[in-house]
Amino acid sequence: MASFAPGSLGADAAAWKDQSLVGVQQLDEAGLNLVLTHAEKLRGQHRDVVLARQKGKILANVFYEPSTRTSCSFQAAMLRLGGSIFCVAEATSSAKKGETLEDTARSLACYADVLVLRHPTSGAAQRAAVASQKPTLNAGDGVGEHPSQALLDVYTLCRELCGGIPKGGVREALTGKTICLVGDLKHGRTVHSLAKLLASFDVALVYVAPKGLEMPSAVTAVVEAGTATQRSATSLASVIPACDALYVTRVQKERFDSVKLYEATKGSYVVDAALLKTAKPTCTVLHPLPRVDEIATDVDDLPNAAYFRQMEHGLYARMALLDLVLGAPASWTDGLRAWF
Numbered sequence: 001m002a003s004f005a006p007g008s009l010g011a012d013a014a015a016w017k018d019q020s021l022v023g024v025q026q027l028d029e030a031g032l033n034l035v036l037t038h039a040e041k042l043r044g045q046h047r048d049v050v051l052a053r054q055k056g057k058i059l060a061n062v063f064y065e066p067s068t069r070t071s072c073s074f075q076a077a078m079l080r081l082g083g084s085i086f087c088v089a090e091a092t093s094s095a096k097k098g099e100t101l102e103d104t105a106r107s108l109a110c111y112a113d114v115l116v117l118r119h120p121t122s123g124a125a126q127r128a129a130v131a132s133q134k135p136t137l138n139a140g141d142g143v144g145e146h147p148s149q150a151l152l153d154v155y156t157l158c159r160e161l162c163g164g165i166p167k168g169g170v171r172e173a174l175t176g177k178t179i180c181l182v183g184d185l186k187h188g189r190t191v192h193s194l195a196k197l198l199a200s201f202d203v204a205l206v207y208v209a210p211k212g213l214e215m216p217s218a219v220t221a222v223v224e225a226g227t228a229t230q231r232s233a234t235s236l237a238s239v240i241p242a243c244d245a246l247y248v249t250r251v252q253k254e255r256f257d258s259v260k261l262y263e264a265t266k267g268s269y270v271v272d273a274a275l276l277k278t279a280k281p282t283c284t285v286l287h288p289l290p291r292v293d294e295i296a297t298d299v300d301d302l303p304n305a306a307y308f309r310q311m312e313h314g315l316y317a318r319m320a321l322l323d324l325v326l327g328a329p330a331s332w333t334d335g336l337r338a339w340f
């Protein structure tokens with residue numbers, strides 16, 4: 001029976017139905033491999049046709065913070081699965097009249113089959129999942145987590161470093177790799193989710209952050225308990241030659257109490273083509289986007305620049321996630337064609 005309170009997500013696809021995803025620690029290794037393998041299959045299916053896999057289902061896309069990619073890719077993912085969407089923005093919702101998140105989530109659950117929520121407060125998605133009694137996907141909760149981004153980030157790492165999801169899954173693709181997380185590691189929810197998701201793999205994580213913006217201890221404790229190694233460095237140039245992947249993030253202006261502090265830290269680390277000359281030719285560069293100035297535009301045309309491909313991988317990862325929590329049709333051919 002579905003509990004709607006976020007539970008663990010493993011190898012059994014049927015057990016994903018009606019589940020929420022609020023944090024990456026709900027996923028075990030088999031669950032991660034399941035969703036990424038599902039993304040690979042959907043990638044192969046959807047290009048020329050809109051699928052009918054979730055025809056008749058409705059997604060409520062609720063964004064209380066700005067978004068381009070996450071919001072649009074969830075919408076596109078649902079539409080590509082044959083479902084429908086409606087969007088809720090804080091500015092035009094009853095949140096402005098003082099309605100609680102719980103009441104809003106309960107209301108939207110009357111109209112939709114699945115909720116996607118971005119909210120400025122950590123823990124908001126968990127609260128909405130419990131209140132709505134409908135599968136709820138965390139699209140970023142303040143400085144907390146961004147689990148669907150971490151799924152697409154790991155998917156991108158696998159595709160860039162290994163050409164796809166190999167038989168041995170993420171473990172086979174990433175074992176022995178050195179992955180450097182650069183930028184605002186304190187406020188970056190994408191790096192929080194990514195580091196936690198990689199914690200149980202045999203990877204080396206290197207953190208490069210401006211002073212005061214280091215990875216929080218709540219995240220390093222999870223990595224510490226896993227099999228990944230972690231270390232911090234201050235010189236990006238010194239770690240670049242060893243990296244298989246660079247995950248660059250912006251300094252999150254909106255999370256600072258003082259503009260002065262933001263001004264003092266922004267632009268601390270910039271990845272440009274000259275710096276990448278010292279990297280392995282296969283070193284892949286990811287960024288959740290938006291970028292401000294932390295990746296120079298002279299990187300964009302290098303084969304290493306994976307951040308535009310990463311956006312497309314996000315479509316498939318989110319299609320897979322929606323398809324699983326809404327209950328994937330039993331057979332692939334059931335859900336294949338919408339138009340004929």
Ligand code: NCD
Nearest residue numbers: 069070140190250288289290
């Ligand atoms: C990120 C976010 O919102 O956390 N963007 C995204 O979802 N792709 C990163 C950011 O805003 O810097």
